[in-house]
Amino acid sequence: MPEAIAIAQARDAVAAKPAGEVSGLTYQAGGRFLIDSINLRIPGDGITVLMGPNGAGKSLLLRLMHGLLEATAGTVRWHGRGLDDDVRRQQAMVFQRPVLLRRSVAANIRFVLKLRGRSSDQQVEQILDEVGLGGRAAQPARLLSGGEQQRLTLARALVTEPKVLFLDEPTASLDPTSTAAIETIVRRASERGTKIIFVTHDLGQAHRLADDVVFLNGGRVAEHSPAATFFDAPASQAAADYLAGRLVLR
Amino acid sequence: MFKPLTAMMTSLTLVGTLLAAPAFAADKSILLQSTTSTANSGLYDYILPIFTDKTGIRVNVVAVGTGQAIKNAQNGDGDVLLVHAKSAEEKFVAEGYGVARFDVMYNDFIIVGPPSDPAGIAGSSDAVAAMKKIAASNSLFASRGDNSGTHKKEKSLWKAASVDTTAVSGNWYRETGSGMGATLNAAVGMGAYALTDRGTWISFKNKGDYKIVVEGDDNLFNQYGVILVNPSKHSHVKKAEGQAFIDWVLGDEGQSAIASYKLNGQQLFFPNAKH
Amino acid sequence: MQDFSHAFTLAFGLVLTADADLLEIIALSLQVSLTAVLAACVIGLPLGTLVAVGRFRGRAAVVILLNALMGLPPVVVGLLIYLLLSNAGPLGWLRLLYTPEAMIIAQTVLITPIIAALSREVIEQLHQEYAEQFRSLSVPRAAAAAALLWDARYSLLTVALAGFGRAVAEVGAVIIVGGNIDHLTRVMTTAIALETSKGDLALALALGIVLITIALSVNAAVMALRLTATRYAYA
Ligand SMILES: Nc1ncnc2c1ncn2[C@@H]1O[C@H](COP(=O)(O)OP(=O)(O)OP(=O)(O)O)[C@@H](O)[C@H]1O
Ligand SMILES: [Mg+2]
Numbered sequence: 001m002p003e004a005i006a007i008a009q010a011r012d013a014v015a016a017k018p019a020g021e022v023s024g025l026t027y028q029a030g031g032r033f034l035i036d037s038i039n040l041r042i043p044g045d046g047i048t049v050l051m052g053p054n055g056a057g058k059s060l061l062l063r064l065m066h067g068l069l070e071a072t073a074g075t076v077r078w079h080g081r082g083l084d085d086d087v088r089r090q091q092a093m094v095f096q097r098p099v100l101l102r103r104s105v106a107a108n109i110r111f112v113l114k115l116r117g118r119s120s121d122q123q124v125e126q127i128l129d130e131v132g133l134g135g136r137a138a139q140p141a142r143l144l145s146g147g148e149q150q151r152l153t154l155a156r157a158l159v160t161e162p163k164v165l166f167l168d169e170p171t172a173s174l175d176p177t178s179t180a181a182i183e184t185i186v187r188r189a190s191e192r193g194t195k196i197i198f199v200t201h202d203l204g205q206a207h208r209l210a211d212d213v214v215f216l217n218g219g220r221v222a223e224h225s226p227a228a229t230f231f232d233a234p235a236s237q238a239a240a241d242y243l244a245g246r247l248v249l250r
Numbered sequence: 251m252f253k254p255l256t257a258m259m260t261s262l263t264l265v266g267t268l269l270a271a272p273a274f275a276a277d278k279s280i281l282l283q284s285t286t287s288t289a290n291s292g293l294y295d296y297i298l299p300i301f302t303d304k305t306g307i308r309v310n311v312v313a314v315g316t317g318q319a320i321k322n323a324q325n326g327d328g329d330v331l332l333v334h335a336k337s338a339e340e341k342f343v344a345e346g347y348g349v350a351r352f353d354v355m356y357n358d359f360i361i362v363g364p365p366s367d368p369a370g371i372a373g374s375s376d377a378v379a380a381m382k383k384i385a386a387s388n389s390l391f392a393s394r395g396d397n398s399g400t401h402k403k404e405k406s407l408w409k410a411a412s413v414d415t416t417a418v419s420g421n422w423y424r425e426t427g428s429g430m431g432a433t434l435n436a437a438v439g440m441g442a443y444a445l446t447d448r449g450t451w452i453s454f455k456n457k458g459d460y461k462i463v464v465e466g467d468d469n470l471f472n473q474y475g476v477i478l479v480n481p482s483k484h485s486h487v488k489k490a491e492g493q494a495f496i497d498w499v500l501g502d503e504g505q506s507a508i509a510s511y512k513l514n515g516q517q518l519f520f521p522n523a524k525h
Numbered sequence: 526m527q528d529f530s531h532a533f534t535l536a537f538g539l540v541l542t543a544d545a546d547l548l549e550i551i552a553l554s555l556q557v558s559l560t561a562v563l564a565a566c567v568i569g570l571p572l573g574t575l576v577a578v579g580r581f582r583g584r585a586a587v588v589i590l591l592n593a594l595m596g597l598p599p600v601v602v603g604l605l606i607y608l609l610l611s612n613a614g615p616l617g618w619l620r621l622l623y624t625p626e627a628m629i630i631a632q633t634v635l636i637t638p639i640i641a642a643l644s645r646e647v648i649e650q651l652h653q654e655y656a657e658q659f660r661s662l663s664v665p666r667a668a669a670a671a672a673l674l675w676d677a678r679y680s681l682l683t684v685a686l687a688g689f690g691r692a693v694a695e696v697g698a699v700i701i702v703g704g705n706i707d708h709l710t711r712v713m714t715t716a717i718a719l720e721t722s723k724g725d726l727a728l729a730l731a732l733g734i735v736l737i738t739i740a741l742s743v744n745a746a747v748m749a750l751r752l753t754a755t756r757y758a759y760a
Contacts, residue, residue, distance in 0.1 A: 068657055068661060089663045092662070095657070095658065095661075099654060099655060101655075102676040111672070115663070115665075281623060290719075290722065295707075310623065310704075311707070312623060312706060322611075324613070325611040326613055326617065327611050327613075327622050327623070428722075431724055434724060435721070435722075435724060435726075450723075453723060454723060455728075456724030456725070456726050457724070484612055486620065
């Protein structure tokens with residue numbers, strides 16, 4: 001049973017006090033178990049990269065861990081607490097397709113600052129500078145390029161200073177420069193103590209970012225290992241096939 | 251974030267202001283429930299300014315069919331009723347909705363028709379005989395069909411001619427269910443005869459090639475009455491102002507104003523208040 | 526038909542000479558219908574938003590009802606408001622019958638379902654786009670509704686215009702509750718009805734041309750506003 005071994009190995013690798021604990025998490029729709037009794041301990045810091053073939057359930061798992069979806073069974077706990085409103089308010093998510101308000105760049109940032117009861121023009125300026133959108137503040141957000149929009153959604157997520165930040169393929173359609181820009185911002189946020197959970201299909205990106213890797217296949221965790229182990233010697237057949245570019249059949 | 255709320259509050263205030271601003275508040279005014287034919291004849295445009303000049307009381311006219319005018323007055327939606335359906339008016343007073351009914355003036359009805367005159371009644375001055383011929387020849391006839399004073403008059407003529415119009419309604423007898431003008435438009439449009447008051451006919455602009463075919467019958471005279479809506483039924487009725495109008499219209503000044511109103515050189519209304 | 530050319534000549538003449546009576550009627554038409562639109566928006570937009578965003582039992586029925594009420598016959602609305610405002614009716618003490626206010630109320634009742642149903646459609650569509658992002662940001666319900674209304678503002682302008690078009694063009698309701706009283710409650714449509722009943726079809730048509738021109742101008746003005754604003758704010 002290579003998968004069981006993999007999970008056991010991952011458990012050793014993970015820091016003693018986990019940020020997130022997922023147990024027995026199941027999501028059922030249309031008679032299918034799209035997420036099938038997943039158990040996970042997300043390390044307290046660093047960047048956790050979530051990989052797996054199309055339809056593996058990565059986006060669903062992010063939504064369930066962020067509380068955007070109601071699980072059929074199982075629990076998600078963050079820092080020892082269930083997914084209550086307070087916990088959710090300290091999380092943020094960047095979706096694969098940016099959703100921006102029909103307002104200016106700055107107004108998109110101000111919107112969330114006001115929600116958190118804070119609003120300073122200085123803070124807006126600072127975060128826009130950080131994602132390379134300084135000087136674009138007054139522009140309509142939806143007229144930005146795809147990469148710029150993605151950076152804006154990232155800025156909007158970061159300005160809430162989340163404890164946990166989920167990113168669902170945030171660089172899937174971006175050019176190398178924008179991709180590098182986003183990776184830098186994400187790494188900086190991680191260094192400031194934000195727990196990052198990052199979905200990507202880009203092996204190079206996973207290499208560059210990951211501290212640990214969760215490999216999902218058919219709604220189950222096939223493997224959860226430290227990055228070095230995962231890329232050098234994947235414990236699961238599924239991950240090995242995936243890394244070798246062979247199609248994983250479900 | 252809160253801009254929409256602000257916008258909403260602004261609109262609310264705006265609505266409030268617009269609603270509160272009584273753009274047309276007149277100090278002294280009465281509401282006169284009357285008939286379309288009278289209003290459309292232009293009589294009110296002529297005599298009411300004379301009354302307003304003298305008394306400072308504005309008269310707002312609601313012009314509807316006689317049936318609706320009486321119904322509105324019964325609901326207390328008016329101060330004075332001036333219509334032409336004597337028995338309905340007397341019933342209105344008898345039931346306590348009105349104080350008293352007074353004759354004001356009369357005008358006359360005429361029958362108009364197409365130049366082809368399919369019933370062969372042109373030039374007649376016997377309304378009942380003409381109605382019989384219309385029925386006998388199955389010629390089209392456009393009726394108001396709206397229970398108005400004119401419609402009631404028409405029905406009494408059919409009765410005198412022993413014609414049962416309910417049996418032929420939709421056949422040659424066409425009930426428009428609308429006002430005098432709309433009924434005349436329909437009659438001209440389909441080549442039908444119609445009964446109309448002379449005032450409406452003279453001022454009517456869409457005559458086409460239509461002509462008066464029957465006139466001058468005593469049966470075609472049309473008596474108008476004026477009634478003050480009963481203040482003891484509806485307390486808000488402007489009794490003093492309403493009575494002032496009735497006194498004026500029945501008095502010498504009002505009566506001669508009515509007599510001097512002419513359309514295309516013709517007198518339309520003949521004052522006959524009893525003193 | 527010579528009535529047509531005659532009508533156009535008349536219409537131009539009326540406008541060029543700035544006929545005082547006509548101006549008064551136009552002003553009242555605009556005052557009544559624009560106020561009705563405003564009132565209908567104040568009621569209909571929150572209602573439409575509530576239905577669009579809310580998840581409650583009977584929601585589908587409410588949506589069907591709102592859509593059906595868009596086709597309310599003006600005469601029926603006029604009659605209902607007449608019965609309410611009549612001195613013999615429950616709201617007679619307000620003394621509103623045969624006033625511009627009564628006409629505003631009738632038109633508001635007539636077009637509120639239009640505003641509510643159409644804004645429901647617009648807001649729901651935008652909500653589908655925003656919902657997950659809003660949930661992720663933990664946006665409170667009221668703030669989400671306000672944000673949706675604000676971000677849909679230009680589409681909602683078109684909704685308001687649809688309501689205005691219906692209000693300014695209807696005759697059935699205002700003629701019953703307003704009474705078409707000269708210098709008091711006479712608006713474009715009731716004036717047209719009156720001239721038609723006098724058989725003055727050319728004048729009636731001329732007034733109709735003026736009415737259409739006004740409706741066109743209001744639409745053009747709003748659309749121009751929308752265009753300049755959206756060129757910047759929208760993608
Ligand atoms: N609400 C739903 N109802 C039914 N099936 C769903 C629903 N949501 C997702 N699925 C299915 O669940 C599976 C996993 O979807 P998910 O979006 O999590 O995949 P993914 O791992 O993110 O894939 P990708 O790499 O393509 O983004 C897919 O087969 C998808 O069709
Ligand atoms: Mg996905």
